Amino acid sequence: MRYTVDITIALPRDKVIEKMDKPENLKHWQKGLTNYELLEGTPGQEGAKMKLEYQMGKRDMTLIETILKREFPKEFHATYDTKGVHNIQKNYFEELDETTTKWISESEFQFSGLGMKLMGWLMPGAFKKQSKKYMEDFKNFAEKGTSVAKITETNN
Template identity: 65%
Template structure:
């Protein structure tokens, strides 16, 4: 399953990147993030891996981020792996009239019958979640509104 989301953030690209690139800010826009820890490599750099733990409903979910490409301020690509799901994210950042357009291409690969069924029956839920993260980032970056207060 593949889809693209876009959002415009009312910040110049260098300010946008400073906020996005600071791992301490993740808790303010990644709803449900309980914590993260480095597994290998230099934080934020190509080839590094990080474990991320999220609260999901009544349970928890862990995923591993692997940075594939870091060409800031233009693009950032990573994979996110959790049980039954391999997610490839290609993010592009365009400076437009003092604002930043964030284009995110998502590709989900499912394994196991259960995850394949969810991907088939509920593809809109994945895109909706991606847009929610982008909107939460926008609210934090522009207005200082953190999801930790909700």
Template identity: 65%
Template sequence: MKYTCEIIVDLPRDEFIKKLDNPENMKHWQRGLVAYEHLTGTPGNEGAQMNLKYKMGKRDLEMVETIIRRDLPTALHATYDTKGVHNIQKNHFKEEGGKTKWISESEFQFSGFGMKLMGFLMPGAFKKQSMQYLQDFKAFAENGTSVLDI
């Protein structure tokens, strides 16, 4: 399953990248994030891996992020792996008149019957979740609004 989400953030790209590229900020715009831990490589650089832990309702979710391309300020690509799901995330950042256009391309590859079925029956849920992250980042970057306060 593949889809693209876009959002305009009212910040110059260099300020946008400073906020996005700081792992301490993730808790303010990634709902459910409870912890992250650096695993390997130089943090934030190509090849680096980080373990991310989320609480999604009553469910605990753990995934490993691997940076596959770091070409800031224009692009940041990563993969996210958890049981039954391999997600390839390609993020592009364009300066547009003092604002930043964030284009997020997502590709989900499912293994196992349950995850394949969920991907088939609920593709909108995945896109909605991705768009929520973009909207939450926008609120945090522009106004300092944190999902921790919701």
């Protein structure tokens, strides 16, 4: 399954990258993130692997991020692996003008196991919707300082 989503952010590209390139900012725009840990390599650099732990409702999920390409400010590519799912994500950052950046994210999901293949086939819109939600949450964090971590903490 493949799809592309994009969003326009009212910030210069260097500011967008500055906020995106800090692991400590992930919790502010990736709702449910409870922990991250460097497994190998240099943080944020090609070849680095990081474990990302999420709590989504009553479900815990662990992803392993592997950075494939890091050519900031123009692009950032990584894979995300969890049981039954291999996600290849290619992110591009276009400078529309001095104060506006377009973030384009191309996602490819490869499923293994009958359950995940079925979910990908029956609910492809759910994956795209989640990707778009993360982008909207990043936009709100980058532009206004709105953090989903604060929302999560108040709702508990």
